[in-house]
Amino acid sequence: MSYLEVRDFSKNFGDFSALKEINLSLKEGEFVGLIGPSGCGKTTLLRSLAGLEAPSSGRVLLQGKDITAQKARERPFHMVFQSYALFPHLSVRENIAFPLKVAKWSQLEIETRVAEVLDLVRMKSFESRPISSLSGGQSQRVALARALASKPQVLLLDEPLSALDPQLRDDVRAELKELHQKLKTTFVLVTHDCDEAFDMCSRVFVMNHGKIIQEGEPEEIYKNPKSLFVADFLGELMSLPLNSLSSPAKQLSKLRTLDNEPDAIYFRPEDLSFGGEDLDISPDDIKLSSHICDISFRGSHRRLLLEIPQLNQKVAAFDPHIEETRKLGDPIEIFIDIERAFLAHSERCQ
């Protein structure tokens, strides 16, 4: 049986329907991600789980029990807000103690628990600090500690990394993952950054226009997107029109197709390999000749921008070789991996 379930959940704001018949089911202790472009309804869905938005129709079930009518304060779910929403007039300790005080814990229990969660987020020495003296990363840990203090059954995270410096994000990602493994609480993360969701979540739900359009493990949906929209949202995607390719029909028939009337071939930079050195080129791979029109150094690899003169189009590819052997203007043969590329109709991106 699923732990947390959302059934036929819809939410309208006036004429605008933010969520359309959402169905979602989570297992206990899962770390799931809701991803999608801005305005897709992911935050509304998270807020609905928290009880901050009442549904226009539909139900929310926790362990089979209908909790749709429960208000935010009654639900055993706590949220880490994007802006952290810490109480600026209270100290770190008082912020964390707040949910425990309103739940009428004893003074001794409160003290023990505050120390426990502060330890959990490694903020023990900040206990009596005022909120205004904290940096972004520290505020985030306090917000996390406050949300975890009263042992919620589900922790809701609204874009928790968006307000942090890029260097800090990787650390916090690792810490969130570690925290999840330690606590085994169900985590629901909202983000527009696929990288973040892929890294932390065991399952992701891709949303667009108020609907969940695909769900699954990160690797599975990355490799097998059900629609062009999902493929495009999850990573860099390039296309070449089919009518411009001189490949035989037999070769193209081996490609996956997302719809009935494909008119273009889609692939990612990592699906391209270079002639003359890559050993894993299959005889069926689509061969194109091009020349290098831009090289950008990215640390672990180089990103090449390749111009295909016969199609008058540019594509990007990754060159894992760090030594500078290729130069601008060099001709280069490229192969599109037909195991990974796919066909689709180019106007079906939405």
Added chain:
Amino acid sequence: MTKRTLKQKIPQAALYLWIAFFVASPLVLTFVLSFFSRNARGGFSSDLTLHNVLQLFDATYISILFKSLRLASLTAFLCALFGFPIAYVIATSTPKKKLYYYALLLIPFWTNFIVRTQALRQLFSPAGLDLALSPTVIIQIGMLMNYLPLFVLPCAVAIERLPASVWEAASDLGARRPSIWIKIILPMLKKPLIHGSLMVFVPALGEFVIPDILGGAQGFYLGGLISEQFLKARNWPFGAALSLLLLLSAALIVFLQKNNSPKDIAGEVP
């Protein structure tokens, strides 16, 4: 280089000149004047005396000072009492309604406040209210009416700045409405509430037109006393001494408030 610094220096100098001319010099003049003597023709002479300052401690004047302090603090309190709900409604309404409410609040300023106050009197007399209510009450109503926007405006701005997420977070963490108000919202609004009250209190302390129009003989407060010394009794040195008293009382209240209110949290890093 020199050009640039000159460019910066000119507006700075203008600002200092402005302050010196319009703020500092009247204060210094008032201070000096209060130690001068009155001369026979209603002017003043530079014979130094403590007479004016000592006269302030006369029981009559002390009682007028306390009467004024009471009027000003009661006005500030009433403005806060009625102004806070108004400010809250304005701050939490839709942008379109907000504009409308702000306009309603500001339109009275388009008429002269003497006219407004006079109109209030006209409103009271046919209804017989001017006889039924004591002049003090009528003055208080007039003060409330005129000073209310001074409280509502800054207070509404402060409430508007409260992030909605703070309320939501408190509610998400299990708090009910009353405890969100008491433990989170009011403490967060403490500073603007105090500042708004001072915005009312300080000018109300020197108010003399409203009590004069609405209270007649009863409407004699510190502000009225000062204007009388300058305009009718022609005792400028004593008027100056009274002004100094007014200034010091207001300054004392502001100072006490500053020392009692919680220190700026940002400053308190261990």
